[in-house]
Amino acid sequence: MTELNLANTLFEGFNDKEGLVICGYEWGWSKADQENEGKVPPIDFSIPCTFSNKTLRYGEQAKGWRYDNKIKKWFTLWGHPLNEDALGSDFDKCIIQTNWAYTSNNSINGYGRFLEEEAINNFLLHIATLKPKVILFMGSKLINLLRHEKVWDKFTAIVGNQTSPLEVVRKQEHDGRKFKVFFEEFETCKVVCFPHPSSSRGLSDGYIGLFKTEMDNIFTNYKNEKNLRA
Template sequence: MTNMRNKIFKESAGGILICGINWGGDPNGKDDGCSGKYAFTDKEHNSFRYSETLIKWFEAWGIKLDRSSNPGPLERSFIQTNWCDSQSKNAGGVSGHDYDRTELFKLIKQYQPRAIVLTAVSLFPRFRLRAGEAGLREPKVHEPYLLKTATGKQFRAWLAEYDKASVLAVPHPSRFASIIGKSIKDWGKPARAALSKVIDEQSAYKPLRS
């Protein structure tokens, strides 16, 4: 498996980069043959729990995506990748050496996304330490956003505004979807702040910033 799941389009440059820890599933399993051929939002060819949940979160934040095989400019702006080019059923299968890889930062330098979504809060401090490798300066602002679920559990998200990109770090969609539930909509403000530059330009919706 390559370290990018989706097809790259013209709009992928300066778009939205989705970054998890590593590829889930069975490392000995058979590749589905879809890597690099379709848009991240294409439901027919990318219906894994991870992507399905993340797209539902986008909808909860007021960002509806076209799930067809004929993606529009906004849907073509996504790049799905992972920090580590390894595969395991959970993050416990990731070694410390895996985090030393440089491919993510090369990818950011190449495509210069204006919005980066880290789908594991644990990646945020690692990203801050190495953002310079991607040509990003120390963030002007970085702040936490707490979310309290209906059952009383608390989760944290991070929003950081770098000179060339906004970074949003959220809990892993597959692992925490059922616990967070509908409470995810409460992170609409930081999510919109992180994604607005791309959304406002590439979508037909009204600008997210008033």
């Protein structure tokens, strides 16, 4: 792959370099998407939009996308709500959404294909081009893919050496199901890996909200480093 696979616009000085990358496994392709194929107008990708407000490009259907809505709610729980008005704030422009693989499916059905050369190269292309300061993985297996021998050395060649050991956090004060969240730092990049927002059974907003201290610290430091306006 030689082209970036992005869900929203690149804004010079914000997310084109040293931005905040939201990265899932691959693009979704739901049954509703299949049924509506050819029935909706083609998307004009020249229309600028943020992750926070995809309706500018994709129309009203974007308001119903569960994956996006969950992530946006998480940002609110962490004390950094996204701005869905027009192109939003400078922070909104710093966010860019992509996926490990460029493929589209309605279910994962095995993770081995994400270690195929094309999938790995797709991921590394985005990291090498965008050089993000923060990567938010949305899917617990992504941290394992990152640390696989096929990926690790190529990734660290881009972001620098690991500067702190992998930290695995499970909030014991939660009454429901407790998921692991992973934190890792490199010379030029922080990585956080969450469970998949829309397909992790038993994952509650209450549990995700318990990570407010960690995420507020990451986002606040990021905003200060970028000298972002409100």
